[in-house]
Ligand SMILES: Nc1nc2c(c(=O)[nH]1)N[C@H]1C(S)=C(S)[C@@H](COP(=O)(O)O)O[C@H]1N2
């Protein structure tokens with residue numbers, strides 16, 4: 001048998017070292033990546049696989065080194081990502097608040113019902129994680145970022161948005177121009193129903209033209225600013241501009 005083509009491997013061998021001291025790791029030893037495979041047949045649904053830096057360094061490789069996606073019946077199904085400590089934030093629709101602050105004329109606090117009362121945008125697209133798994137024809141509904149920005153009023157000199165999660169861990173950024181695109185929403189529905197807790201509910205970002213890591217889960221705060229700050233996954237080596245098919249992921 002011929003051996004398979006050589007895998008270029010991760011860009012830096014340093015990052016594959018579990019580094020029990022936590023000292024030189026770009027991530028730190030407290031970081032865990034929880035992945036729950038939700039197969040359509042449900043065989044692995046509910047199981048939980050957590051490991052330390054082994055899976056955290058996975059994003060640096062252009063495939064799924066955990067092999068987890070192969071275990072999911074039918075393939076092409078959701079993997080639930082939570083780069084923090086594996087505990088999903090638990091925020092009810094009633095207590096949910098989205099704060100918009102920074103370089104705005106009027107800082108806003110929007111409730112779930114405030115978002116639902118704004119003009120809705122529906123998007124249907126294949127969801128694509130940079131590690132290679134995809135889910136076709138996912139329905140989303142939410143509010144365009146541009147609607148929210150117009151309501152708050154963006155001050156002169158602002159050029160970027162920073163997104164915070166109630167996991168208090170992952171963050172994301174977009175340029176102001178990207179954020180005003182018609183295919184980027186603050187989503188309160190996913191898969192035809194309210195966004196579930198695992199998928200980042202009650203409200204997550206959905207950045208349709210970019211890889212999944214831009215679609216920050218458990219969205220809690222948007223800060224209008226003048227600098228693009230790389231989020232957690234980008235600190236692991238992924239492109240800040242995560243255009244599907246035109247970034248360093250695959
Ligand atoms: N807060 C938070 N948002 C996140 C992530 C995460 O670890 N934490 N993972 C990202 C990645 S890499 C992907 S592919 C998608 C996966 O969405 P899902 O967990 O709903 O399948 O969420 C993105 N948003």
Ligand SMILES: [Mo]
Pocket residue numbers: 081128129130131212213
């Ligand atoms: Mo991802």
